[in-house]
Amino acid sequence: MPRDFRRRPLPAWLAHPLRWQRLPVPWAAVARGALAAGPLLGVGIGTGHPAAGVLAALGAMLAGVNDRPGTRRNGIVHIGLPALAGTAGVLLGGTAATVAAGWWAIPVIFVVGLVSGAVSVVGPVCSTAGMQLLVAVIIGMGMPLPGPAWFKALCFLGGAGWLLLLRLVLRPPGTLDGGRATLATVFDALADALAAVGTPGAVPARRRLTAALDRAEEAMRLHRLFRRLLTPGDRLLIERYAAATALCEAAVALLWEARPLPPRVSDGPRRLxxxxxxxxxxxxxxxPGASTAARAAFDRALLDAAVVFARTTPEHSAADLPSAPARSRVRWRVLGAAGREYALRVALCVAASASVALALRANHWYWLPATAAFLVKPDMGPLFSRVVNRFVGTAVGVLVFAGLAAAFGGGWWPAVAAAAGGALVPVATRHFALQTAVVTVLVLSFVSVGGDTQAAGNRLADTVIACGIVLLIGHLPRLVDPAARAGLRVGTALRCTERYLDHILTVSASERSGERMALRRAAYRALAEARATADTAAAELGRTVDWVPVVAAAERIVDAATACAVRIEHGAPRPSEREAREVTGVLTALAATLDGTGGPTVQEFITAPECETLADVVAELRRIRAAAA
Known part of the structure; x- marks a missing residue:
């Protein structure tokens, strides 16, 4: 075999989710997982109510999948909202099973699939909630467990609530509060970005800084939702976050200037x-060593941060803090092209899977549509590689469960296996196939306690069928278009960029600085979502458009706009009204072209802007226009 052939990497459509994510082991989440599903299943076995134990353990398992690092308030939202959606799903599914059993389940699942898919485009938490709603409806209708629907829903909610209680109460000694840890990560990322100024690692460092700011913004947003309950420490943390955002704005301008900085500059954020x-x-x-406008802005922001960090009590009361920034255009996302496309795809996949399952085995049909519901999610990677990982993980999980069943027979071993699997769930999130294997062992342990002792072989066959259905529907022409989804996200990001740039060019630099910061964060957040979608679309089979360079150009536009704001704030002349109108008009037209909403035609620039930063914006717009063409 030739040497160059051996070194050839796997194709993107296969390798994308096979990448192992190197993350620190969340030992606290491992402990909570061990204390959640397994003990609840054991209680159900010991008290003679296995059905209650199965549903409680299932609720705890799904809550454990959402048990990610973050603040306690983050935990309440990230675990609690999907748990409530799952509880409603179990109640709806159990009620529907009593009045619309058999083939009547298909229209119910189709409608719930439409709702689940449409809601999932709002954001990660809503995506998880929509997924749990759909899966819980399927389980409530299909899993043969005795008891009324309200009792099943309470058992499910109790299991999820038990893990959430463990999250709120159990805290290892010496553990740093989630909000403080998140903000400290921002300053670490800021120091790394400053050290990378003028080097090839500047762009990846800026993206890591943006991701850290996104996590911190989410934590602070949840703090502001509970403004009346904030402690002085919480208010001081919010003030320090505001200082961090000002420092990051100046750092982005330094990255745009690309002039290497002395090593001592990055020492300040590390000390903070x-x-x-x-x-x-x-x-x-x-x-301070102000040699440019960006360096002067950074030195001033660092001085302001030093004043904030010198205080031991907050300067502002809870009533004076800004309210949580609203997530606008939620209705537009749900009812827009992305929401409709994803809703229809989810509904068709689960309804077709349920139809095949009911035709094959009407008594245990829930596994096939539940598998399709997980497979159809695009945020887990490209479709083909999701299918490969799902099949491999399910096969491994079935083999492990079969070995355990052969070795131990009956008794309490399913509860022990559930406890071990619950402990492995936080670690298994690093790899889709590993997560699938762990969850397969967990679910097979649950259903064996519920009385389905011959589930393993049938579940593997159901998984193969679900994979085939999702592959078929997922590549239907005029139904699923990854490039269209990426274009919609890129268009949304360009609209956020246009609003940010328009604010810079039309509002005085000394006015409404808080609004400018919020618009900049909204632009970077939209670009991060667009980049994730573009990466997935680039790895799909049969892709026609490469959106990654377009997103990179849009990121450089926001970087240049930030540098423009800093330069104007430090005395640089403001671009003319004609130049501002021309540039923002081209951005709006490009956004309409990319997301397919229609709008003005993209025009040529009449003259080159005199402003250096605005000239960079124009250069990137020309690159985007060439890619869009």
Whole structure:
């Protein structure tokens, strides 16, 4: 075999989710997983109510999948909202099973699939909630467990609530509060970005900084939702977050200038990160060395941050803090092209899977549509590789469960297996196939306690059928178009970019700085979503458009716009009204072209802008226009 052939990497459509994510082991989540599903299943076995134990353990398992690092308030939202959706799904499914059994389940599942898919485009938490709603309806209708629907729903909610209680109560000694840890990560990422200024690693460092700011913004947003309950420490943390956003804006301008900085410049953010982690003073910060507008802005923001960190009590009361930024255009997302496309795809996949399952085995049909519901989610990677990972993981899980059943027979071993699987769930999230294998062992343990002792072989066959159905429907022409989804996300990001740039060019730099920061964060957040969608679309089979360069150009536009804001704030002349109108008009037209909503035709630029940053914006717009053509 030739050497160059051996070195050839796997194709993107196969390798995308096979990448192992190197993350620290969340030992606290491992402990919570071990104390959740297994003990609940054991209680059900010991008290003679296995059905209650199965549903409670199932609720705890799904809550454990959502048990991610973050603040306690994050945990309440990320675990609690999907748990409520799953509870409603069990109640709806159990009720529907009593009045619309058999083939009547298909229209019910189709309608719920439409709702689940449409809601899933709003954001990650809503995506998880929509998924749990759909899966819970399928389980409530198909899993043969005794008891009324309200009792099943309460058991499911109790299991999820038990894990959430463990999340809120059990905290390892010496663990840093989630909000402080998230903010400290922002300053670490800021220091890394400053160290990378003027090097090839500047762009990846800026993206890591943006991702850290996104996580911190989510944590602070949840803090502001409970403004009346904030402690002085919470309010001080929000003020330090505001100082971090100002520093990050200046850092983006430094990255745009691309002039290497002295190593001492990155020492300031690292000292601030240490101060957050240790509750200690920040100590001496680097002396200013203003040589450019961006450096002057950074030095001033660092001085302001030093003043904030020197305080031990917050300057503002809870009533004076800004309210949580609203997530606008939610209705537009749900009812827009992306929501309709995803809703129809989910509904068709689960309805077709349910039809095949009812034709094959009417008593245990729930596994096939539930598998299709998980497979159809695009945020787990490209479709073909999702299918490969799902099949491999299910096969491994079935073999492990069969080995355990042969070795131990009956008794309490399913509860022990559920406890071990619950402990492995937080670690298994690093790899889709591994997560599938762990969840397969868990679910087979549940259904064996519920009385289905011959489930393993049938479940593997059901998985193969579900994979085939999702592959078929997922590649139907005029129904599923990854490029269209990516174009919609890129168009949305360009609209956010246009609003940010328009604010910079039309509003005085000293006015409404808080609104400018919010618009900048909205633009970067939309670009992060667009990049994730573009990466997935680039790895799909039969892709026709490469959206990754378009997203990269849009990111550079926001970087240049940030540098423009900093330069204007420090005395640079403001671009003319004609130039501002021309540039923002082209952005709007490009967004309409990419997301297919229609709008003005993209026109040529009449003259080159005199502003250096605006000239960079125009250059990137020309690149985007060439790609769109």
């Amino acid at each position: 990160a240490t101060a957050i982690r240790t509750h200690s003073p920040a100590g001496p910060l680097p002396a």
